[in-house]
Amino acid sequence: MSLDDTVQDLADRLGTPLVVLDLDLKVAAYSMHDTPERRDRLARLLAGSQEPVTATLVRQHRLQAATAAVRIPADRQNGPRLVMPLRHQKQLFGYLYLVEDRPGIDIESDQGTAHLVEASGPEIGTLLALRLSDLRNTADRSRRLLAALVSESPTERQSAADALLRDGLIESTDHYSVLVYRSPDSSLAAATGLAVDATLDFTTRSTTVKIVGAVVGNEGIVLFPRPVNRTRLEKSLHRPGLEKVRAGVGSAKDSLTDAVESYREATIACRASALDPDRYGQRAFWEDLGLDRVLLRLPLETLTPRDLPDGVRRLLASPNAAELTATMEGFLECGGEIQGTAKRLNIHRSTLYHRLDRIREVTGSDISDGSTRLELHAGLRIARLAGMAPRD
Structure with a gap:
């Protein structure tokens, strides 16, 4: 029996x-x-x-x-x-x-x-x-197939897709999306596997959807036969021990062999969550990245302040860099609208005017000029992602 x-x-x-x-x-x-x-x-x-x-x-x-x-x-x-x-x-x-x-x-x-x-x-x-032996064998096979599915080889991807469907590890559907987990350093690598297990466990208990997940290298990869549900992802990340794990979610693709594109998007989204947790929190979705989709492809780890526009570099080097940088970012993200910026920063309008005057002096820039705003906005965003922008 x-x-x-x-x-x-x-x-x-x-x-x-x-x-x-x-x-x-x-x-x-x-x-x-x-x-x-x-x-x-x-x-x-x-x-x-x-x-x-x-x-x-x-x-x-x-x-x-x-x-x-x-x-x-x-x-x-x-x-x-x-x-x-x-x-x-x-x-x-x-x-x-x-x-x-x-x-x-x-x-x-x-x-x-x-x-x-x-x-x-x-x-x-x-x-x-x-039973546990069978589960281990299934887990090993899932890991091999997921690694092949997101590889650079079209032949390996096709073979992996065929095997995943043939073995019933994932269902045949019109959309596939990928979730990627990463831990901030090697000492927390076990948390990546814990995040994959938590997602598999939560999904199994809450739905009848079949998903596949495994740790491949230093990443946790989970394949879904549909777009990833935001609410369920939040709940699965609430497990103890997962506080520092970062998650990225790619968009849904039309075929299983194209899931590699969702995986690439998910890795970029995961990087966004790691580099700017203030904006994205513990998880980021590709569809929410906007311009960061492009900026996160840059070799951010090799950039220095010398690579930034002069106005941005001077702003970051100013005595009140954290305050002025946050003010400029808020001002630009509110489209230069004074009342909205003051409300966003929770300061009086007169305080905002004073800070903007100080920013003009420090940067030597006319922040009412559209080209200057674009340069400052992109430069500050790159500085933020590269870890060069001070935090409050």
Whole structure:
């Protein structure tokens, strides 16, 4: 029998639902939850809002070393639990547990439940090991296919697209888009994989859409058979440990072989989020970048203040550079409209006039001239993306 069938068979014999967790305490299988209360408990488990077995409990009750079922007392969120470590060839692969809610059953004195769980533990452990092995093989294949799909080789891209569809890893549709995750430095590389897992997990729980994700090199890549949903992306990024991960989203393309273009857009959008988090936050969408689509293709890391227009360079070198730069950026982004700029900067109009006069003196420029404004706007934007503009 399969893992699911075996777990359900044991649950039927016990008269209570069962859940199987892997070593990361993620749900690997579960039996039918047949009452409103049990279904609600399962929903909270799958949503991550309730954890009957936590890493703290694993340590406190020494579950990793246990060879028999372990009883865990009730707490404020959960009733008493019975947890059985699952092994295959002496290697630990996860845990089987039940939350005791059967009328008249005292988990402390009920030996029959523990005996049945312990007797079924070896078989369930073997089936869990096989499932996790299959999942690892699928993950490895997904990684190889995604790497080929976004490669420079048209032949590799076509072959990968055919395999993804043939294996049912992604559905055939009219639009495909790519999400890219990156961590700011190598010490946080594990967070990139965590972001991919969070996206796969959230999408699986909240929709029936099939997506493919993997860490390829230093990037997390997730392929969607439709445009990426902004709200769902925000929710998946709210997981602990993902605070510093940056995300970029490409536009939807008409064919799977063209998803490489969405990937290239996503990498640029991800760079935008990393370089200007004040504007874009933790994630950026290609469709929102505007002129940054062009500017982010520049070798920003090699630019110095000497490469900027003279007026911009003088503004950045001024004593009140942070204040004056923010003022000029706000003024330009409001199209030179005084009232809107003052409101945006939360300052009085007379203060704004004073700062603009100071900017004219520092830059030696006529900021009412259209060409000068264009030069200042583009120059300041490049300085901001290159990390040369001071922050408030």
